[in-house]
Amino acid sequence: MPIIAVVRPGCTDFDVQNRIQGNLDLPLNDDGRSQLANSISQLAAWPLETVYTAATDPARSTAEAIGDALQLPVRFHDELANIDHGLWQGLSLKEIKRKSPKVLKQWQESPETVRPPGGETIQEALARILAVLKKPMKREESLAIVTSDPLATLLGCAITSARPEFESVTGCRGPNQLISIYSTNGSVPEADPDHPWRTQVATGSLVPIADDNRSEQRG
Numbered sequence: 001m002p003i004i005a006v007v008r009p010g011c012t013d014f015d016v017q018n019r020i021q022g023n024l025d026l027p028l029n030d031d032g033r034s035q036l037a038n039s040i041s042q043l044a045a046w047p048l049e050t051v052y053t054a055a056t057d058p059a060r061s062t063a064e065a066i067g068d069a070l071q072l073p074v075r076f077h078d079e080l081a082n083i084d085h086g087l088w089q090g091l092s093l094k095e096i097k098r099k100s101p102k103v104l105k106q107w108q109e110s111p112e113t114v115r116p117p118g119g120e121t122i123q124e125a126l127a128r129i130l131a132v133l134k135k136p137m138k139r140e141e142s143l144a145i146v147t148s149d150p151l152a153t154l155l156g157c158a159i160t161s162a163r164p165e166f167e168s169v170t171g172c173r174g175p176n177q178l179i180s181i182y183s184t185n186g187s188v189p190e191a192d193p194d195h196p197w198r199t200q201v202a203t204g205s206l207v208p209i210a211d212d213n214r215s216e217q218r219g
Contacts, residue, residue: 001183123196140186189203
C-alpha cells in the first residue's frame with residue numbers, strides 16, 4: 001500500500017521568534033540542521049520513491065538533503081509553497097494578536113473563514129495541493145512531501161478529510177514531531193464542492209512513526 005510522508009523542515013530563526021514564515025525564503029538554523037539528520041534517519045525506514053517540494057527554503061534544502069541521503073529524485077512544484085500569509089508574514093504572533101486579535105483567533109480555529117490581509121485562503125491552497133497529489137496518488141506512488149506548516153497540516157487534512165485547524169503554526173517542533181506518515185488507499189482526493197476547504201472523503205490514514213509493521217509497508 002502506498003504511503004505519503006509529510007515532512008516539515010527543521011527549525012528556522014523565525015520559528016524561534018514565533019514569527020509567521022508563510023512562503024518567505026528562509027534557511028534552517030543550527031537546530032534545524034540537526035533535526036534534518038534525524039528526519040533523514042526516520043525516513044530511511046520507509047519505501048519512498050520520490051521527494052516533492054517547492055523551490056524555496058527551508059523546504060528546498062531539506063528535500064535536497066533527503067534526496068541525496070536516500071538516493072531519491074526531487075521534484076519541485078510551485079504549488080507546494082507554503083500558504084501565503086500576505087501582510088502577516090514576518091510578524092510575530094504577539095504583533096498580529098495586538099493588531100487583530102479576533103481575526104487571528106478566528107484564523108487559528110476556523111481558517112476556512114479568513115483570508116489573511118494580502119494573502120490566500122486555505123481553499124486556494126487546498127486546490128493547488130490537490131493538483132500536485134493527483135498524478136502520484138493515481139500511480140499509487142510512495143512519496144515524501146516537504147513543506148512547512150500550516151501547509152503541512154493542510155496536506156494531512158486533505159488526505160484524511162479532516163477539518164483544518166492552525167492553532168500551532170509557529171515555533172520549533174521536537175525532532176520526532178516533524179514527520180507524519182499516511183497510508184493511502186489508492187484513491188485521489190477531491191475537494192468537497194459544498195465545503196471547498198476540505199476533501200470529500202478520506203483517501204488515507206495516519207500511521208505511527210514507530211510502527212512495527214514498516215517491513216510490511218515495504219512489501
